[in-house]
Amino acid sequence: MKRVSFAEFGGPDVLQLLDAEEPHAGPGRIRIAVRAAGVNPVDWRVREGQVLGAHPIELPAGVGLDAAGVVDEVGEGVEGVEIGDAVFGEGSCTYAEFAVLSAWAAMPEGLTFEEAAGYPSVVETALRIIREVGVEPGQTLLVSGASGGVGSAVVQIARDRGITVIGTGGAANQDYLRGLGALATTYGEGWAERVRRLGPVHAALDVAGSGVIRELVELTGDPHKVVSIADLAAPELGVRFSGVAGSVPDALAEAAGLIARGRLHIPVEKAYPLADAAAAHVDSRAGHTRGRRVLVV
Template sequence: MRKVIFAEYGGPDVLQLADTDTPHAGPHEVRIAVRAAGVNAADWRLREGQFSAGQPIELPVGVGLEASGVVDEIGEGVTGVELGDHVFGMGSETYAEHAVLSSWARMPDGLTFETAAGYTSVGEASLRILDQVGVEPGQTLLVSGASGGVGSTVLQIAEDRGISVIGTASADNLDYLRSLGATATTYGDGWVERVTALGTIDAALDLAGSGVIPQLVELTGDPDRVLSIADLSAPEHGVRLSLVPGPVQEALDVIVELISRGALHTPVEQSYTLAEAASAHVDSQAGHSRGRRIMVP
């Protein structure tokens, strides 16, 4: 089968499309014929070697951590799923024609493979960080870098919970944020003053890693009320850096429920073929997206 791999750390050019052995589902896993795979910041951070100190890996290695597809192999001990089921979930090396998932859920009716592919990681992350930052219904949450996949999802879950959101993004994405229920303003010079004019901030999330942690602490008045998923220097400011997923299966159950009742829809901005993986990483690193980027075998 075809799979995107890299044999050395580096820029997008180290990605290769290779012929490899098809993986098999182990105990408590399923294998899918991949129909689409999500593109995430963790993918290019892994490719650059940012995780190599804490998570050493043996190269070459595949890329991708989530996908949607059709179940074509079921591992020992797995129940509640059948061959041919349409599922989405979390796994490994998902930029491929086949991949193994360790957590999964059946796709809700009406959901396409392309859209389903991008829900697991951003849904889990959004649920995790909203809980960790401790924002409550009736309070106001500031989301820095709000238009991407996690931001789009955070905005919708927060609205569903009765949390007011102020989101920052580029000028081109302000109407998009408003369509998701947020009060929107631009980042850049004067953004702190613009946010202050919109109201009191009870908690803040940094999703872009654009060096705004000190300002977010200033706006909330408490580093414990700020959380980042993108700025590796956050702990230097007393701010929590949240990178480790929580219980993915529990998150999938919530994601399916939100999708099924129309409370969550994260759009796909752009799709790429496996041969275009390098371009997908370039675009992902550039940011400024609306929703998700996905890989289609």
């Protein structure tokens, strides 16, 4: 099969589309013929060699956590899924023609493979950090960098739970954020004061890593009410860095339910051929995304 991998840490040019041995589904796993793979910031952070609290990376390494496709192998002990089913989920080395998934759910009706591939780890991350930051219905949550994949999911899930959301984003994404149900304001000079004018902030999430941790602590009044998934220096200010996925086992089922109820929609901003993974990483790292980027197999 074809797989995107890298033999050394570095820039996007280290990514190569190469022939590789097909993986197989072990106990408790399934294998899919990948139709689309989600592109996440963690993908290029790992490729650059950043330390994210995950397991050590052995080179050469594959890339990718999220995928949607058709089941073609079912491992021992797996029930409730059959060969030929369309699923979306999380696994490893998903920038490939075949990938093994460790968590999955039936693909919600009405979604394309490209759309479905954009949800898995994004929704898991959103559910995890909403829980970790301890925000309650009736309170106000500030999301710094709210227009990307995780931010889009956080806004919609929080609103569905009765939480008011203030979201910061670029000028071009203000209407998009309002459409998700957020009180929107721009980042840049004076952003913290603009947030204050929108009301008190009970908790805050940094999903963009744009150097705003100090201001988020000031706005909430408590470093324990701030969580970052993007700023590795956050712990220096007493703020939790939440970089390890997989701690919300029912995330995909909850995502499917929200999608079915029309309470969660994350658009695909751009789809790339598998051979253009490097270009997808360049664009993802540049930020300013509205929704998700995916690779099409």
